Amino acid sequence: METLKEVVMVFLMLLMQKDEDGFKDSISTIKGTDILDAYDFVIVGGGSAGSTLANRLSEINEWKILLLEAGGQETDFTKTPAMYSSLSNTEYDWNYTTTKQDKTCQEFDGMCEFPRGRVLGGSSSTNAMIYTRGYRWDYDRWGKENWGWSFCDVEPYFLRSEGNRIPGLKGRGRDGPLTVDYPPYMTELRDQLIKAGQAKGLKNADCADYEYDCIFRTQTTIRDGRRCSASTAYLQPVSASRENLHILTGALVSKIIIENKVAKGVEFIHDDKVHSVQATKEVILSAGSINSPKILMLSGIGLRSHLESFDIPVIADLPVGDNLQDHNRVTLFYNVKNGSVANIDDLADKDSMDEYIANQTGPYAYTGIEVLAFVKRGSAWKLIREPPNIQHHLTTMLGLPDYLAAISTTVLRPFSRGTIRLSSADPKADPLIDVNYYGDKRDWQLTVEGMKFSNELFQTEPLTSYGASLNKAATPECAGEVDFLKYVDCVIKFYTRTMYHPVGTVKMASRFRGGVVNSNLQVYGIQNLRVIDASIAPTVISMNTNAMAIMIGEKGSDIIKSDHSKMLKTKKRFCIWGK
Numbered sequence: 310m311e312t313l314k315e316v317v318m319v320f321l322m323l324l325m326q327k328d329e330d331g332f333k334d335s336i337s338t339i340k341g342t343d344i345l346d347a348y349d350f351v352i353v354g355g356g357s358a359g360s361t362l363a364n365r366l367s368e369i370n371e372w373k374i375l376l377l378e379a380g381g382q383e384t385d386f387t388k389t390p391a392m393y394s395s396l397s398n399t400e401y402d403w404n405y406t407t408t409k410q411d412k413t414c415q416e417f418d419g420m421c422e423f424p425r426g427r428v429l430g431g432s433s434s435t436n437a438m439i440y441t442r443g444y445r446w447d448y449d450r451w452g453k454e455n456w457g458w459s460f461c462d463v464e465p466y467f468l469r470s471e472g473n474r475i476p477g478l479k480g481r482g483r484d485g486p487l488t489v490d491y492p493p494y495m496t497e498l499r500d501q502l503i504k505a506g507q508a509k510g511l512k513n514a515d516c517a518d519y520e521y522d523c524i525f526r527t528q529t530t531i532r533d534g535r536r537c538s539a540s541t542a543y544l545q546p547v548s549a550s551r552e553n554l555h556i557l558t559g560a561l562v563s564k565i566i567i568e569n570k571v572a573k574g575v576e577f578i579h580d581d582k583v584h585s586v587q588a589t590k591e592v593i594l595s596a597g598s599i600n601s602p603k604i605l606m607l608s609g610i611g612l613r614s615h616l617e618s619f620d621i622p623v624i625a626d627l628p629v630g631d632n633l634q635d636h637n638r639v640t641l642f643y644n645v646k647n648g649s650v651a652n653i654d655d656l657a658d659k660d661s662m663d664e665y666i667a668n669q670t671g672p673y674a675y676t677g678i679e680v681l682a683f684v685k686r687g688s689a690w691k692l693i694r695e696p697p698n699i700q701h702h703l704t705t706m707l708g709l710p711d712y713l714a715a716i717s718t719t720v721l722r723p724f725s726r727g728t729i730r731l732s733s734a735d736p737k738a739d740p741l742i743d744v745n746y747y748g749d750k751r752d753w754q755l756t757v758e759g760m761k762f763s764n765e766l767f768q769t770e771p772l773t774s775y776g777a778s779l780n781k782a783a784t785p786e787c788a789g790e791v792d793f794l795k796y797v798d799c800v801i802k803f804y805t806r807t808m809y810h811p812v813g814t815v816k817m818a819s820r821f822r823g824g825v826v827n828s829n830l831q832v833y834g835i836q837n838l839r840v841i842d843a844s845i846a847p848t849v850i851s852m853n854t855n856a857m858a859i860m861i862g863e864k865g866s867d868i869i870k871s872d873h874s875k876m877l878k879t880k881k882r883f884c885i886w887g888k
């Protein structure tokens with residue numbers, strides 16, 4: 310029996326043989342020697358938000374835009390949906406781990422893996438391609454303290470970005486660059502999972518704008534069987550044709566050049582040499598929730614005592630790197646009827662590989678996460694006016710020999726807060742990521758509630774009729790626990806993983822509420838410097854965060870356009886108190 314790693318190697322070789330073009334660069338970039346001395350805007354990081362910004366700002370011909378990205382380009386390997394879980398610990402990833410956690414990740418001695426995309430498209434090029442916008446409630450919460458960020462304010466940017474191909478969904482963007490569709494593959498178990506949810510009282514509906522418990526088929530950023538990352542959506546269509554947009558890959562930005570509290574440009578390492586480039590209008594950090602705070606701190610913007618401990622001169626004393634909020638997940642595994650889900654044999658099958666390479670269909674064209682459920686757990690009275698606080702991802706392909714399905718539990722509005730700090734003043738050193746999972750014990754209690762519910766779901770008739778039974782062997786450290794609650798505690802302790810949604814480390818808020826940027830995304834006390842990415846989210850939304858990051862890029866571009874130019878493409882809405 311082959312392992313997933315071996316199967317991936319065979320698939321990769323076949324891809325390279327049969328589809329050489331899939332490994333050629335799809336985005337036009339410049340050489341390091343062709344870089345100009347100065348640009349109007351320098352964007353740091355070509356991820357979900359940065360790619361979006363680069364496209365929207367370069368719509369204005371007179372502006373010269375430079376996009377600096379530390380990673381390289383996507384290939385057909387990153388674009389194949391089933392490969393998403395094989396992209397961690399590769400050249401496409403920053404390969405971070407957290408600081409030692411005392412309450413979880415005991416499987417890795419307390420150091421949880423913490424993947425982040427290091428490639429054009431950023432984490433949208435390595436993510437699981439689930440498309441969710443978040444609830445109206447999430448953004449209205451932001452809008453209460455940040456003028457212009459309620460759902461009414463941000464909805465036009467979701468609509469502008471989204472090219473939704475799914476018929477019948479109301480209130481979705483149809484013409485935007487980011488394709489949203491169902492993947493072109495399904496297993497037999499998928500409909501049973503949805504029926505199981507219905508048996509537990511969940512509504513079978515995409516619950517984006519409503520606040521009931523729901524279960525539905527996963528919508529994805531998969532376009533015709535291939536990943537549609539922010540790079541594919543926003544850079545590919547314009548990188549060759551817009552002469553005012555320069556993209557340089559392999560460029561690690563080490564600091565922002567700040568003179569008299571004005572951002573003047575950035576320093577970066579390319580081909581092992583340090584370079585600098587000027588920004589005559591603005592520097593924009595879009596390096597994500599881990600690296601945007603890191604670059605700010607390296608540049609002298611952060612907590613005084615922390616910066617001084619590395620002899621970094623303090624330019625602005627701000628709580629950079631505080632307020633880290635991340636979703637995590639804990640998974641239970643179930644044996645199910647042979648053939649009702651995909652297993653390693655389906656991936657190892659040469660016909661599956663050929664089918665994907667020729668037509669982009671078959672099991673390689675999906676990630677396995679076929680169904681999502683959102684439920685309310687905990688004190689019901691507190692939740693009457695709030696959306697579901699638990700998410701379950703239901704997976705039907707695990708790359709294992711057995712026929713297994715999995716259900717993960719994620720607390721959507723965690724109470725715990727972590728931090729990002731420097732480990733060194735060396736820009737090449739990894740930052741310290743302290744996720745502090747379960748630092749607040751309410752997160753543990755809610756996770757247990759969620760896992761109890763997920764186990765009940767697998768005891769409903771639609772799944773027991775498919776032979777569903779808990780498989781403890783998939784969690785070997787806990788396999789000996791007989792009592793279910795003790796087993797659950799053990800699984801949380803050993804097998805919690807990130808759900809990959811860190812936000813909040815460059816918080817948008819007033820200064821006295823711990824803000825680092827204002828609602829125009831400008832860094833307090835420094836001119837010509839903005840942060841535009843997931844790090845500005847004051848609170849994590851109650852869903853997956855890629856669409857949110859792209860929305861932030863879309864809205865950020867309009868804020869900049871209206872500050873510097875009258876050329877605004879979107880009609881402004883008039884939102885009063887979020888309505």
Ligand SMILES: Cc1cc2nc3c(=O)[nH]c(=O)nc-3n(C[C@H](O)[C@H](O)[C@H](O)COP(=O)(O)OP(=O)(O)OC[C@H]3O[C@@H](n4cnc5c(N)ncnc54)[C@H](O)[C@@H]3O)c2cc1C
Pocket residue numbers: 353354355356357358359377378379380424425426427428429430431432433435436437438439440441560561562563595596597598600601604808809810811842843844853854855856858
């Ligand atoms: C494995 C994984 C799975 C996920 N699954 C989903 C999902 O299914 N659905 C969903 O909605 N969300 C998912 N997410 C989360 C989502 O992808 C992120 O929230 C979103 O991409 C964040 O966008 P961003 O622009 O803030 O940062 P990123 O997209 O991470 O972009 C940051 C960019 O900056 C670059 N960069 C960083 N530092 C530097 C530097 N010093 N110099 C130059 N460049 C730099 C990085 O290389 C990267 O390209 C997932 C994330 C991961 C990692």
